[in-house]
Amino acid sequence: MRFRQLLASVALGVATLATTGAKAVEIEYWQYVFDTRVKAMNQLIAKFQEANPDIKVKQTTFPYADYQTKVAAAILAGQGPDVVQLYYGWLDNFIGGKMIRPLRAEAFPAADIERDFFPIVSAMKRGNDYYGLPTAVRSLALFYNKKAFKDAGLDPNNPPKTLDELVAAAEKTTKRDGGGNIVSAGITLDMGGQDQHWWREVLVRQFGGAPYTDGDSKVAYNDEAGLKALTFYTDLQKKQKVGQVGFMDEGQAAFRAGLAAMTIDGTFRLGSFNSIKAFEWGVTELPANAQGVRSTFASYFANAITTKAEGEKLAAAEKFLAYVSSPEAMKIWLEVVGELPARRASALTPENVANPIYGPFLKGLEYAHTTPFKDELAQRQIAIDMVNRVLINGEDPKTSLAKAAEAEQAILDRAKR
Amino acid sequence: MSATAQQEAAPGGLWSRISLGQKQVIWAWGFLAAPLLFYVIIRFWPTFQAFYLSVTDWTLTKPASFVGFENYQRLFNDPLFWQVFRNTFMYLILGTPISLLISFVVAYYLDRVRFMHSFIRALYFLPFLTTAAAMAWVWRWFYQPVPIGVINDVLASFGIPQQPFLRSTSQALPAVLAPAVWAGLGFQVIIFLAGLRAIPVTYYEAARIDGLSEGAILRRITLPLLKPTLVFLVVFSSIGFLRIFDQVYNINTNDPGGPLNSTKPLVLMIYQTAFSSYEMGYAAAQTVVLFMILLVISLVQLRLMRDR
Numbered sequence: 001m002r003f004r005q006l007l008a009s010v011a012l013g014v015a016t017l018a019t020t021g022a023k024a025v026e027i028e029y030w031q032y033v034f035d036t037r038v039k040a041m042n043q044l045i046a047k048f049q050e051a052n053p054d055i056k057v058k059q060t061t062f063p064y065a066d067y068q069t070k071v072a073a074a075i076l077a078g079q080g081p082d083v084v085q086l087y088y089g090w091l092d093n094f095i096g097g098k099m100i101r102p103l104r105a106e107a108f109p110a111a112d113i114e115r116d117f118f119p120i121v122s123a124m125k126r127g128n129d130y131y132g133l134p135t136a137v138r139s140l141a142l143f144y145n146k147k148a149f150k151d152a153g154l155d156p157n158n159p160p161k162t163l164d165e166l167v168a169a170a171e172k173t174t175k176r177d178g179g180g181n182i183v184s185a186g187i188t189l190d191m192g193g194q195d196q197h198w199w200r201e202v203l204v205r206q207f208g209g210a211p212y213t214d215g216d217s218k219v220a221y222n223d224e225a226g227l228k229a230l231t232f233y234t235d236l237q238k239k240q241k242v243g244q245v246g247f248m249d250e251g252q253a254a255f256r257a258g259l260a261a262m263t264i265d266g267t268f269r270l271g272s273f274n275s276i277k278a279f280e281w282g283v284t285e286l287p288a289n290a291q292g293v294r295s296t297f298a299s300y301f302a303n304a305i306t307t308k309a310e311g312e313k314l315a316a317a318e319k320f321l322a323y324v325s326s327p328e329a330m331k332i333w334l335e336v337v338g339e340l341p342a343r344r345a346s347a348l349t350p351e352n353v354a355n356p357i358y359g360p361f362l363k364g365l366e367y368a369h370t371t372p373f374k375d376e377l378a379q380r381q382i383a384i385d386m387v388n389r390v391l392i393n394g395e396d397p398k399t400s401l402a403k404a405a406e407a408e409q410a411i412l413d414r415a416k417r
Numbered sequence: 418m419s420a421t422a423q424q425e426a427a428p429g430g431l432w433s434r435i436s437l438g439q440k441q442v443i444w445a446w447g448f449l450a451a452p453l454l455f456y457v458i459i460r461f462w463p464t465f466q467a468f469y470l471s472v473t474d475w476t477l478t479k480p481a482s483f484v485g486f487e488n489y490q491r492l493f494n495d496p497l498f499w500q501v502f503r504n505t506f507m508y509l510i511l512g513t514p515i516s517l518l519i520s521f522v523v524a525y526y527l528d529r530v531r532f533m534h535s536f537i538r539a540l541y542f543l544p545f546l547t548t549a550a551a552m553a554w555v556w557r558w559f560y561q562p563v564p565i566g567v568i569n570d571v572l573a574s575f576g577i578p579q580q581p582f583l584r585s586t587s588q589a590l591p592a593v594l595a596p597a598v599w600a601g602l603g604f605q606v607i608i609f610l611a612g613l614r615a616i617p618v619t620y621y622e623a624a625r626i627d628g629l630s631e632g633a634i635l636r637r638i639t640l641p642l643l644k645p646t647l648v649f650l651v652v653f654s655s656i657g658f659l660r661i662f663d664q665v666y667n668i669n670t671n672d673p674g675g676p677l678n679s680t681k682p683l684v685l686m687i688y689q690t691a692f693s694s695y696e697m698g699y700a701a702a703q704t705v706v707l708f709m710i711l712l713v714i715s716l717v718q719l720r721l722m723r724d725r
Contacts, residue, residue: 068695069477069692069695072477072478072695073477076478093478093695094478096478096479097477097478097479099478177563177564177573179578179579181563181573181579182562183563183564190671192672193671244562245584246561246562246583247562248561248565249558249561249565250671259564375693375694377689377693378689378693378694381672384671384672384675385676385677385678388675388676389677392581392584392585392586392676392677393586393677
């Protein structure tokens, strides 16, 4: 009791100080630690405060590993951020825990959002309400080593456009030692990296299936299409022997070291690959199937307003969210972080589309899919295990696929409760 | 002195009526209360809280509601739990005897070495001081396939086929265990050395005068007198292997406990259930089971190895 009175009087004191002083409202913004993201956000905050001298924004960051736990614990304890960054796949968790509030339609009209942003933003919509907006989005594309292509007699300016061409290029660029061991892979196979998305959202669709149905509540890949997709993937190691799971530990490490000719990865890897000095690399859209069907996986971190923000803090939080989702903010984010703008008009400028690096990622955004994750790590584990059962235990792909579908369905069912 | 002073100051008070001995007891408990209270709040209270959580469906974001023994039922019907249970005991059954045997042999011979004794001892102790995470990463690279894996490079140069190590469901667990054993070795060697030094030299002199062989001395004198040391190390290292986590997690961060859960110990399963799936109630049930296992094993070991 006495503690509460003390707290109340301190709060009152702070409030009077604030009103008599600079009249500044202070709101807190939380995101995870990633050097360039923190730097970009600092720039955005400085610009925002310049335009809104009555609002102060305090940025707090945490290591990614603890991020979700800390945010949940803090908000539930009535502390923590007013504006928070969250992965689109965590949305149900955050809504279920009453941690974030729907965006007010007057401040953020749904029609405007749907007109201006890429369609994947719909992953932030529940019912008629949007719960957050991204500044930037990430998509997948195929990175290829131009030097390895040239050495293998391939045209370094004509990367594979179809799955067949991909396999052919991988076969040509793979190098083996006398014992038949791969010493330089044609393509990286790393289900723990981005390959899980390539399989789930791209290959399954290209072989004629869909990963989920019934409003994303049913696993649908346990069919002919899913089997073909899994067999295509595991055959890269088993039949064509152009890659090997675990080669150089991680796919991105193999590519960086120049020991893999191709790898599938996202925009977030650009920063790391930009420092490669030993060879020149290029980016191209993920290969289409024989019928020309393309797909890619896109994901994003969105910013949302927490239930903690009330009154004038809520108004300030809305202003801040509007600013960090503005075209100006997206431009800064692209320059500093290298992530693609979430607004069509900001992204699809002639300059960006013609950019040899950003272009392929941007083209992908028009046909990209986002996976409705309920428990991202557990669902990733299922994909990893599905491939391992085939590659390590020699299990029949059909049996392995059925087991994976069953395990993932259990996760989706549990999340519904 | 102060007692009489107090008696004069407050005649007939409660404090004045108790004896000096009782006062000392009160003072002692007064000072002991601070660490005790700390221990109760930091250790025991969360432990009891875990028992309570294990019968709820708390998920961090949703409020907890009572579900009875549902979590335990789910746990015992989960094939992953039984696999993890087997793995945990494999770490114990392989790890404890192997590490104790090696460390005893090292300590036994190191005890007789005079030349650079402290230096060699320091070398053995060094891995114990190294961060498990850093060590696991180095070993992770040792186990890689060619062209970067040291072990496979050596095998390949002798014409021996590559071994999958961490990419195999049968080799992965011993491969993860090896650095864990190696890391704990230094500590066990030091404890064994202390135990060996504590045995009076006169026993050995008497035995040698009586013409006992070295083997007999080892069996009849050294080992029986080392029993307290051995009991301590067995219990200590058993608990360590039952709680193995950082080596497993770090040697395979992309697929922790993999491949196909073949190296996943119970503690890692608890961690994943709690901090990546956020099923706190279910994780608490797993914690209670781990607590029971540790309790039973420690009690059994203490009983078996007690002095009769």
